[in-house]
Amino acid sequence: MANLRDIKKRITSVTSTKQITRTMEMVATAKIRRATDRVVAATPYSDAMMRMLNNLAANAAEGSHPLLATHAEKKHVLFVVVASDRGLAGAFNTNVLHAAEKQASKYTEQGVAVDYILCGKKAIGYFSYRGVAPSMSFAGLSADPTIDEARRIASFAREGYANGGYDEVTVFYNHARNAADQDLRVEQVLPVVVSADKAEAEEGPQTSFEFEPSEAEVLGSLLPAYVVTTIYHALIDSASAEQGARRKAMKSATDNASDIIKTLQRQYNRARQGAITTEISEIVGGAAALKKEE
Amino acid sequence: MADNLSCTVVTPAQTVFAGEATYVGLPGELGGFGVMKGHEPFVSTLTAGVVNIKPVEGGKDVRYIVAGGYAQVDDNAIIVLADNAVDLSKVDVQAIKAELEQVEESLKGIPEGDASRAYYLDQKNWLNLQLGSVSAAE
Numbered sequence: 001m002a003n004l005r006d007i008k009k010r011i012t013s014v015t016s017t018k019q020i021t022r023t024m025e026m027v028a029t030a031k032i033r034r035a036t037d038r039v040v041a042a043t044p045y046s047d048a049m050m051r052m053l054n055n056l057a058a059n060a061a062e063g064s065h066p067l068l069a070t071h072a073e074k075k076h077v078l079f080v081v082v083a084s085d086r087g088l089a090g091a092f093n094t095n096v097l098h099a100a101e102k103q104a105s106k107y108t109e110q111g112v113a114v115d116y117i118l119c120g121k122k123a124i125g126y127f128s129y130r131g132v133a134p135s136m137s138f139a140g141l142s143a144d145p146t147i148d149e150a151r152r153i154a155s156f157a158r159e160g161y162a163n164g165g166y167d168e169v170t171v172f173y174n175h176a177r178n179a180a181d182q183d184l185r186v187e188q189v190l191p192v193v194v195s196a197d198k199a200e201a202e203e204g205p206q207t208s209f210e211f212e213p214s215e216a217e218v219l220g221s222l223l224p225a226y227v228v229t230t231i232y233h234a235l236i237d238s239a240s241a242e243q244g245a246r247r248k249a250m251k252s253a254t255d256n257a258s259d260i261i262k263t264l265q266r267q268y269n270r271a272r273q274g275a276i277t278t279e280i281s282e283i284v285g286g287a288a289a290l291k292k293e294e
Numbered sequence: 295m296a297d298n299l300s301c302t303v304v305t306p307a308q309t310v311f312a313g314e315a316t317y318v319g320l321p322g323e324l325g326g327f328g329v330m331k332g333h334e335p336f337v338s339t340l341t342a343g344v345v346n347i348k349p350v351e352g353g354k355d356v357r358y359i360v361a362g363g364y365a366q367v368d369d370n371a372i373i374v375l376a377d378n379a380v381d382l383s384k385v386d387v388q389a390i391k392a393e394l395e396q397v398e399e400s401l402k403g404i405p406e407g408d409a410s411r412a413y414y415l416d417q418k419n420w421l422n423l424q425l426g427s428v429s430a431a432e
Contacts, residue, residue, distance in 0.1 A: 042307060044304045045305060052337060055337070147306050148413075151413055158412075209336060212324060212338040213323055221339050
């Protein structure tokens with residue numbers, strides 16, 4: 001029976017797909033750990049930096065430093081879009097890319113030019129298909145972002161902003177809420193927004209620090225480092241989110257494959273049983289016919 | 295309260311050193327300074343140089359080359375936020391020289407005034423600093 005063979009073939013094919021998705025799931029699970037470790041390793045620095053910046057917040061009046069000053073007119077903005085190098089991670093890439101594109105078309109309508117820094121092959125592919133030439137692009141680093149990559153982006157953005165070439169720098173990335181869920185985050189990197197709320201939210205009385213050489217100078221050198229930290233954090237957070245998203249996507253793919261295999265196996269058994277029943281009844285019928293002739 | 299100063303050296307990527315120290319020498323922007331326990335709350339910017347940590351257990355000083363950063367002293371704890379840090383005793387001069395050549399090569403390909411030059415210039419300074427610190431220590 002041809003049908004029987006077709007079903008068998010499909011079962012084989014779905015089984016091998018399942019094997020692949022299950023392997024990818026396991027690989028992603030292993031990588032989540034590494035990515036989370038990296039976020040944890042980077043936390044002491046960014047926490048200490050936030051604390052210092054908040055201590056300086058009182059002095060951080062707008063315009064006291066070029067990176068704090070909001071430009072009067074918004075004519076040229078820079079988007080840093082952090083996506084991944086590989087697909088098969090559910091809506092991970094589409095979320096970020098659509099958000100960036102939507103924001104860009106809004107700006108374009110207002111006559112604001114948009115430049116891009118793209119991280120990840122998926123982002124590069126998506127935007128180059130739409131005829132966008134990025135100012136900078138990074139491929140092959142999405143799973144293991146380096147501080148060097150963050151420095152390159154940060155120094156480009158910082159120079160661009162200080163020269164007046166860009167009036168705003170925004171980063172689009174996925175935040176790993178936990179190992180399974182991701183949130184899209186859109187953060188303004190420049191001009192730097194120092195929120196006094198955060199300082200207030202911190203528990204306990206604030207220690208008053210002596211600053212050397214002076215508060216303004218400490219602030220001046222802290223801000224560029226803060227930009228690097230923000231971007232680096234976005235990159236590693238996104239890398240962690242990517243593995244989480246992939247694991248989730250691959251888990252549901254594996255589950256679906258299992259369901260399909262079950263259904264196909266049932267169909268196969270039914271078809272096989274049907275064939276046997278037909279054969280038996282044919283034999284019985286044939287035997288009965290022979291007996292009558294005797 | 296701890297009898298000693300707890301010292302942490304962190305870079306954006308990782309914690310480089312965490313431990314108790316009796317004394318930490320730092321390359322402050324206004325000149326080198328040392329911190330011992332009981333220091334006042336204090337924040338200073340650091341220039342490129344060497345951070346010198348005297349561990350409680352005694353033995354050799356732990357030294358790190360840092361490419362600038364900040365030091366924050368608060369409640370007998372010092373946090374050194376280094377832009378980049380490397381253990382002085384683990385610097386591989388040959389590898390650095392090779393890397394420096396590569397950076398020079400990349401710089402040649404980028405026209406003056408291009409924003410992406412900044413990264414390579416930073417990198418060059420950092421590599422030169424490591425070479426300089428190593429030869430000064432010898």
